[in-house]
Amino acid sequence: MTWITSTLGSSVGKKLMMALTGLSFCCFLIVHLAGNLSLYGGQDFFNAYVDHLHSLGVLITFAEWGLLILALIHILTGVTLFFGNLKSRPNRYAVNKSAGGRTLGSMTMPYTGLFLLAFIIFHLFDFHFTDHTTRTVFQIVSESFSKPGYVVFYVLAVIIAAIHVSHGFWSAFQTLGLDHVKYTPLIKGVSLVFSWVLALGFGLIPIFVSIST
């Protein structure tokens, strides 16, 4: 084993990969949200944004492949950590009680993560790997969100994503060793605010689209 594989294969190394890929997704979510907010500008404004994005051509392909690789690392490492942790406590406790350290986000990480994977696949097939020749992206979106079931599902998915991020964001800083008496409370605060921004920012879009069209 070289030093690289032994570093990344260790428990802290795996956590580092989770942290770095996770933070990359946080950055992606900011860009994604910023773009999606153009939906509030109406059909033409949104379609103009979409055309703009698509005109980036090879850059978009590059970003897509990059995201796919990051996702694979995040998922495979996450699954490895999950099963490793199960193996570390083969006999469970009869009584489980939190001492107050865990949060809703922290205790559900593997499950919210699994749900998000399923959601992302659904989301991609819903909007991305679908017929783009006869419809504009705005039409695809408004068609989806004309179904109340879709609206509920998307809002739920966004809330779950926000819960995942509420722990993931600050946790990534802790894993990277970026801990400081002055900044850690701030990072934890930003983590919460960020997840609220995601929940509201993304969550209101399906509702807005379904009402306005």
Place this chain on the structure above:
Amino acid sequence: MTAAKEINLTLKVWRQNGPDDPGGFEVYRAEKISTDMSFLEMIDVVNETLTLNGKEPIAFDHDCREGICGMCGAVVNGRAHGPEKGTTLCQLHMRHFSDEDTIVIEPWRAKPFEIIKDLVVDRSSFDIIVQAGGFISVNVGGAQDANNIPIPQDVVEKAMDAAACIGCGACVAACPNASAMLFVSAKISQLALLPQGKPEAARRASAMIKTMDELGFGNCGNEAECQEECPKEISITNIARLNREFIKASFFSSVK
């Protein structure tokens, strides 16, 4: 001073004859328990009755019974060392329980902590981790003058806070992932913070974390349950320091 009360309790205690015995819960009554007793004294009383009735007493670890040695420990109603903050099991007093409470008592559960008998677990894996690098190997020679090596007071305090670890294993027991990161981070921090520990910092971090992984402890999920349960209230800021020491050792030192 309020007079000691007496309470009666029902105990559900994990009994296991040896590492290979599947084990199970047994129910006992603990009658006329003075609220001034410690939790271990309460088990002593139950054990006396068990012994008088020709039954095997409940095996549990203990030594100092004053919260400094780290030998005692059990999960009480789902909480490592019981419900009180910053308290070892031997320092947990029965006044924190009410009459007719049912108390579930289980051993630390983690793969590297094999159950020897009942509530006694084998924590020699902690010793193996310390042997991997939790020391400084310098020839100290004669005693130096005091203050020869100036160390800022706040750094000394941080090192002392980490050195307060008594190695009881509550962090592993309380961690949802059975991770030993709080223990290892305390042992790494107490040396990494001080000038005497710096020369071997990279080798130490790398070897101790590797050993921790090999022994089968889980992975830290930054859930902070450990810091809440630690009887010495050791902070997870030490875990962040461990992560930094690991990054330094892995990417910026020549240690492989």
